[in-house]
Structures are given as C-alpha cells and as structure tokens.
Amino acid sequence: MDIQNRIRTMMNPKSVAIVGASKTIGKWGFTFVNHLSQGGYKGPIYPVNPSGGSIIGLKVYKHINEIPAPVDLAFILLPPQMVSNAIAECGKKNIPACIVISAGFKELGTNGKQLEDELVLTAGEADMAILGPNCGGISSPYPMSLYCMMQPTFPLPGNIAILSQSGNIAGSIQHILWKQDFGISRCICLGNQSQLKAEDFLEYFITDEQTHVVIAYLESISDGKRFRDVSARLTRIKPFILVKGGQTEKGISAAKSHTGAIAGSGAIFEGMCRQLGIILADDVEDMLDTTAALISQPLPENNRVGIVANGGGWGVLAADACVKAGLNVVDLPPDTLQALDQRLPAWWNRQNPVDLVAGMSRGAFFKAAEILCKCDIIDGLIVLGFGYNNAIVSALSSHTDTEEQNFSQYINDALYSDERGMNFLLDLIQTYKKPVLLASEFIVGADNDKNEAVLALRKKNILIYLSPRKPAEVLARLAAYKHYLKSLDAG
Amino acid sequence: MKIIDEAIKRGTKTLSEYESKQLLSKYGIPVTAEKTVTTEDDAIAAASQIGYPVVLKGSGAEISHKTELDLIALNLKNESDVRQAYQKLTSNPKAKVNEVLVQQMVKGDRELVVGLNRDPQFGPCVMFGLGGIFTEILEDVTFRVAPLTRWDAMDAMDDIRGKKILDAFRGKPPVDREVLADILIAVGKIGLDHDQIDEIDINPLKVLNGKPIAVDALVVLGNGR
Numbered sequence: 001m002d003i004q005n006r007i008r009t010m011m012n013p014k015s016v017a018i019v020g021a022s023k024t025i026g027k028w029g030f031t032f033v034n035h036l037s038q039g040g041y042k043g044p045i046y047p048v049n050p051s052g053g054s055i056i057g058l059k060v061y062k063h064i065n066e067i068p069a070p071v072d073l074a075f076i077l078l079p080p081q082m083v084s085n086a087i088a089e090c091g092k093k094n095i096p097a098c099i100v101i102s103a104g105f106k107e108l109g110t111n112g113k114q115l116e117d118e119l120v121l122t123a124g125e126a127d128m129a130i131l132g133p134n135c136g137g138i139s140s141p142y143p144m145s146l147y148c149m150m151q152p153t154f155p156l157p158g159n160i161a162i163l164s165q166s167g168n169i170a171g172s173i174q175h176i177l178w179k180q181d182f183g184i185s186r187c188i189c190l191g192n193q194s195q196l197k198a199e200d201f202l203e204y205f206i207t208d209e210q211t212h213v214v215i216a217y218l219e220s221i222s223d224g225k226r227f228r229d230v231s232a233r234l235t236r237i238k239p240f241i242l243v244k245g246g247q248t249e250k251g252i253s254a255a256k257s258h259t260g261a262i263a264g265s266g267a268i269f270e271g272m273c274r275q276l277g278i279i280l281a282d283d284v285e286d287m288l289d290t291t292a293a294l295i296s297q298p299l300p301e302n303n304r305v306g307i308v309a310n311g312g313g314w315g316v317l318a319a320d321a322c323v324k325a326g327l328n329v330v331d332l333p334p335d336t337l338q339a340l341d342q343r344l345p346a347w348w349n350r351q352n353p354v355d356l357v358a359g360m361s362r363g364a365f366f367k368a369a370e371i372l373c374k375c376d377i378i379d380g381l382i383v384l385g386f387g388y389n390n391a392i393v394s395a396l397s398s399h400t401d402t403e404e405q406n407f408s409q410y411i412n413d414a415l416y417s418d419e420r421g422m423n424f425l426l427d428l429i430q431t432y433k434k435p436v437l438l439a440s441e442f443i444v445g446a447d448n449d450k451n452e453a454v455l456a457l458r459k460k461n462i463l464i465y466l467s468p469r470k471p472a473e474v475l476a477r478l479a480a481y482k483h484y485l486k487s488l489d490a491g
Numbered sequence: 492m493k494i495i496d497e498a499i500k501r502g503t504k505t506l507s508e509y510e511s512k513q514l515l516s517k518y519g520i521p522v523t524a525e526k527t528v529t530t531e532d533d534a535i536a537a538a539s540q541i542g543y544p545v546v547l548k549g550s551g552a553e554i555s556h557k558t559e560l561d562l563i564a565l566n567l568k569n570e571s572d573v574r575q576a577y578q579k580l581t582s583n584p585k586a587k588v589n590e591v592l593v594q595q596m597v598k599g600d601r602e603l604v605v606g607l608n609r610d611p612q613f614g615p616c617v618m619f620g621l622g623g624i625f626t627e628i629l630e631d632v633t634f635r636v637a638p639l640t641r642w643d644a645m646d647a648m649d650d651i652r653g654k655k656i657l658d659a660f661r662g663k664p665p666v667d668r669e670v671l672a673d674i675l676i677a678v679g680k681i682g683l684d685h686d687q688i689d690e691i692d693i694n695p696l697k698v699l700n701g702k703p704i705a706v707d708a709l710v711v712l713g714n715g716r
Contacts, residue, residue, distance in 0.1 A: 224612035228636070268608070268616045271634035274650065275643050487642040 006129035013072035020077035021047030039147025080104035091126025100132035135191030136167020158183015159212035235277035292463035306372035307353035310385035315353035318468035387442030418453035437471035549588035599697030615682025637679030644672035689713030
C-alpha cells in the first residue's frame with residue numbers, strides 16, 4: 001500500500017459510504033450523512049444500515065456488499081466491537097480507505113487497546129488505509145466538496161490545511177476560518193492515529209498543490225525523528241503553524257542535574273520548533289491570526305516596521321507593542337521624511353509612527369502608507385484605523401439633503417474614499433512585496449454596521465485585527481520565519 | 492570512551508568534576524587548568540604549577556553539590572592559604588573527601604550555563620542560558636535538539652530574555668559568540684556520541700575577557716537508553 005496514494009484518494013473520493021448511518025436526528029450516524037449532503041458532496045453517497053429505508057432522501061443499503069458501484073471511501077460509525085468486521089467487509093468490496101469515527105478504543109485503556117490492535121490487524125490484512133478510530137472526520141472541499149465532520153462547518157475551498165489531534169478543535173478552527181471568509185484545502189482529524197499518523201499527512205501537505213499553509217493542533221508526537229524530518233522539508237516550502245497542547249512527559253523529579261530539571265517544561269519542544277522553522281503559536285487564536293497574514297501577505301525581509309496611525313494613542317500603543325514583540329520601529333531616513341513633508345501638513349509629527357492627526361484627508365493617509373512602503377529600511381507596515389469613512393457615513397445617512405449641506409454627495413465621496421483606500425492598500429502589498437497589516441476598531445460590529453470597506457477587505461483574505469498588539473505579534477512571527485528561511489539559503 | 496567506561500565499571504552514576512572536564516576538553520571545550528591531588532604537598536606543587544590564585548574543591552564518590560557542603564575554597568593566594576584550605580576540606584564533617592581538586596581561579600565577569608538532557612522523543616538536547624544561581628532563580632534558558640547547526644547555536648544565544656549578557660558592558664568585551672557556538676555544538680555531539688550520558692551541567696561557564704571557560708561541570712551517566 002502506498003500511503004501517500006491512499007491519502008490522495010481519501011481527499012478526492014469519487015463515492016462515499018457511511019457505514020452505521022442512522023435515521024435518528026441527533027445520532028452521529030445521521031449527522032455525518034446530513035453534513036456530507038449539506039456540504040454539497042459531488043459524488044454518490046451510500047448510507048449503510050441493516051434496517052434499510054432512506055435517510056434525508058438517500059437510499060440506505062442493508063449491507064456494504066449491496067452497494068451497486070465501487071466505493072472510494074467509507075466512514076464507519078458502528079459500536080467499537082463491530083468495527084473490525086466492517087473493515088473486513090469494506091476490504092472485500094475493495095474500498096481502499098476507511099475513516100473510523102467510532103470511539104471506545106485505545107483512549108479507554110486496556111480493553112479498547114485490544115479492539116484497536118484487532119482493527120489495525122484487520123486493516124492490514126485487507127490492505128486498507130485507516131484514519132482514526134475516535135476521529136472527528138475530514139473535510140476536503142476541493143475537488144469533491146467533501147465535508148464530513150462532526151461539526152456543521154462549510155468553509156469554501158481555499159489553501160489552508162488543518163491537522164488536528166482533537167476533532168473538537170478542528171471543527172472550531174474550521175468554523176472560525178469559515179466565518180472570516182478564509183477557505184481551506186483539507187481538514188484532518190487524526191483521532192487515535194492507529195495507522196495513518198500526523199507525519200503521513202504533513203508529508204502529504206508538502207506536495208498537495210491545494211495547500212499553501214499548514215496549521216496543526218498536536219498534543220503528542222509519536223515519532224520524533226520522522227516528525228523532525230518531515231517538518232523540516234515542509235517548512236522549506238510552506239509555512240507550518242503549530243499549537244502544542246500538553247507538556248512533554250519528562251519525569252522532573254528523576255532529573256539529577258539542573259538541565260534535567262528545567263527540561264520538563266516544554267522548552268525543548270519550543271527550541272526544536274525554532275530549529276525546524278515551525279511557527280509555534282500560543283493558542284488557536286494566535287495561530288489563526290498568523291495564518292491570515294501568511295495566506296494573503298508576503299513575508300517581510302526583516303523585522304523593521306513602519307506604522308501609520310490616524311491619530312494619537314493607537315500609534316503609541318502600536319509602537320509599544322512592536323517593541324515588545326521584538327520588531328524594530330525604525331527612525332525614518334531623511335528622504336522618507338521629505339517625501340512625507342510634501343504630502344502632510346507642516347505640523348505632522350515627523351517620526352515613526354506617522355501620526356495623521358484626526359481629520360486628515362484620507363488620501364494623505366494612504367499616501368503616507370505608500371511612502372513608508374517605498375522606504376528601503378522598512379520591511380512591513382502596520383496601518384491603523386481602516387474603515388473610518390464607512391463609520392462616519394452611518395452618522396450622516398439619516399439626514400436629508402438641503403441646498404447648503406449636500407449629504408449624499410459627502411456620503412458617496414466617503415464610501416468611495418474607503419473603497420479606493422482598500423484597493424490602494426492591496427496594490428501596495430502587490431507592488432512593494434511588503435506585508436501591510438491592519439488594526440481597526442471598525443471590525444467590531446462590521447457585519448451589523450455593513451461596513452463595506454472592512455467586509456470587502458476580509459473577502460480578500462486581509463484580516464483586520466482589533467488591537468495593534470495582534471499585527472505586531474503576527475509580523476514578528478512572519479519575520480522570524482523569514483529569518484529561518486534565509487538561514488537555509490545561507491547554507 | 493575510557494573515562495566513561497571506567498566510571499560505569501566502578502558503578503558510579505556521575506563523573507567527577509575532573510573527569511567531566513577531561514571529557515569536555517576532548518571535545519574542544521575550554522576548561523579550567525586543574526589537577527587532582529591526595530596530599531597537602533601535592534596540592535602546593537599543583538597550585539604553583541597552575542599559578543595563584545587557585546581554588547580547592549573537595550571531591551569524593553557521589554558528591555555533586557559542593558557549595559552546599561562547604562567543599563569549595565576560593566581565591567587562595569599563596570602556599571599558606573592552600574595548606575589551611577586543604578586541611579579544612581579533608582576534615583569536613585559533612586562529607587567524606589577522597590581527593591582534592593586544585594584549580595585555576597577564574598574570576599570572570601559573567602556566568603552562563605550549558606547543559607545536555609535526553610528527551611524521550613527527540614533525543615539529546617542542548618540547554619543554554621543564564622548561569623550560576625540565576626539558572627534556578629530565573630530559568631532563563633533555551634533548548635536545541637542535537638545535532639546543532641551553527642545557526643541553531645547562534646539562534647539559541649538570541650533566544651534568552653537576558654541575551655544582553657553576551658554584549659559588551661561596563662568596559663568588558665562581548666562574549667565570543669563563535670567560541671560559544673562551538674561549545675553548544677560540541678555538547679550536542681557528546682550527547683549523540685555517548686548514549687551512556689544522560690545529562691551534563693556546565694555551570695558556571697564563566698566568561699573571562701570575552702572567552703567562555705567551563706569552571707564547574709557534572710556528567711550524569713545513565714543506562715544507555
């Protein structure tokens with residue numbers, strides 16, 4: 001069995017069977033059929049249950065061998081003691097891969113472990129690839145629109161691959177990405193990893209063309225050497241962001257030296273990630289904030305940052321956050337200052353952060369961003385307060401026009417100004433190949449307020465962060481990854 | 492390696508400080524000039540050979556925390572200092588001293604730590620950080636899995652909160668990062684070469700005129716897992 005080929009089939013199944021499908025709403029056997037159907041799966045769905053009949057309009061087959069056509073992938077949702085037998089039956093039908101959703105195996109201790117060993121043995125005899133058991137399912141939107149997970153989340157096809165040792169977290173990540181308009185390539189819940197393991201999927205992501213960024217939630221590493229090997233090859237070509245749950249299991253009391261005593265804290269894992277170019281995030285939120293930038297922005301050459309603020313305090317906080325995150329808030333060189341002098345009023349603050357005191361024309365705001373992008377000693381930008389004009393409009397739109405006060409003209413200009421600003425920022429990123437990260441309070445309530453500027457930017461996968469601390473930390477992570485990649489080039 | 496084999500044959504769980512440094516020295520790690528003696532006269536001879544001031548350390552089987560046991564006499568400037576210290580160490584009621592280590596006194600201007608540990612998943616790992624008493628108090632250390640590339644070693648130096656300790660300060664030159672990198676890489680190599688070594692502590696690794704030098708060292712042996 002070529003494992004990589006089997007995984008490719010698993011991600012691109014032309015037909016799917018759900019063994020242990022149920023008519024009862026609320027049972028997993030129903031939920032998985034329902035989600036697969038709701039997700040618009042493009043191939044035939046074959047629910048299997050001895051009682052036959054139909055589920056949400058799909059014919060139910062009484063036995064796997066009654067399915068009239070070949071099956072590429074089977075999901076198994078049977079009681080644990082029936083799973084091995086079902087796998088053997090799937091083998092007889094030449095189904096190349098099964099995903100075992102059922103729980104009640106190794107995670108429960110000795111008895112479960114026996115069942116799991118039996119399952120692996122049966123799969124081996126049937127030459128079958130197995131994901132799970134105790135698995136939350138998978139999504140693979142492209143090309144078959146396959147969404148077959150515990151949670152009802154349906155992000156569009158995209159380029160983020162999710163790998164998770166927790167089905168719960170995988171579903172949450174999918175939900176968050178979905179609601180922020182980010183697409184995914186694959187979502188894999190690893191379950192107990194009885195046969196297919198995290199490393200097999202990391203290997204797959206290296207060559208999977210749909211995947212541009214890999215994010216993972218892992219609690220334990222089963223094969224340290226292979227994990228290091230495959231991660232090093234992955235991070236050379238695709239960013240790999242990881243959240244590690246749980247600490248390493250080192251008996252701290254057994255250590256005789258200071259080194260041994262300190263080593264139990266997860267510090268080894270952190271160091272190893274730096275050696276492998278893995279971006280280690282503190283939690284899921286940090287991981288996704290970083291992912292958002294990696295999927296839509298170029299990497300900064302270095303850690304020097306320019307900040308554009310639309311007034312006062314946010315600029316100060318942004319500068320503080322950048323310094324704390326290890327970024328270099330550079331002093332602006334004379335030619336950059338002069339260029340800004342020409343665009344800004346005489347009383348501008350003449351330093352980084354460039355503080356465009358409230359009330360400035362929006363054109364100047366975006367022009368200032370461009371001037372900083374042009375500056376050779378700036379590697380990335382943080383721009384604050386985007387979406388302001390849309391917000392102003394909401395306070396004007398209830399008025400009616402009079403001869404003196406042409407409200408509708410002003411409103412149109414303001415909205416157009418934000419739209420132009422958005423396109424301008426997108427152009428800056430393209431033209432200067434520098435990341436431009438945004439923070440703005442207008443993301444809060446943007447959906448309700450119909451802040452079109454903010455929503456449109458989100459559709460372009462440019463995530464606006466709430467406080468400047470976020471883009472500062474994200475930019476620092478991007479710079480560290482670039483630093484790692486450069487070290488590879490340097491040999 | 493002979494030092495390790497002999498220690499295992501003796502049934503000891505740690506190498507003595509002297510043996511530990513012999514091992515480090517074989518991997519090019521700078522260590523203090525030192526000699527093991529068992530008589531007062533030999534101590535005097537060793538001290539004049541090494542050059543004053545010197546340090547005397549009492550050692551014996553299974554003695555690993557010398558400071559706590561009052562087994563260290565620092566800054567001995569002449570023959571009479573050495574004689575007094577020798578007598579005091581060998582009559583210490585808290586520990587049975589079999590031999591005395593006469594050692595070059597390195598004042599140094601800062602203390603670092605370098606260590607080795609074996610992770611069950613990732614194998615030998617090198618630790619680097621702030622040394623001396625700060626190792627325990629601040630735990631400002633970082634780990635790298637062996638083997639270390641030069642970039643890994645350099646990156647580790649930038650990865651501690653107190654990294655400024657490596658820069659020039661108060662008229663003292665910066666730490667020679669190239670030499671420090673050599674040391675980190677070498678400790679990783681020791682871990683890869685010798686399965687029988689479970690842990691290593693080089694603490695303190697002092698800095699003298701910018702050059703790191705191992706002033707105390709402990710090698711802990713295991714069962715070669």
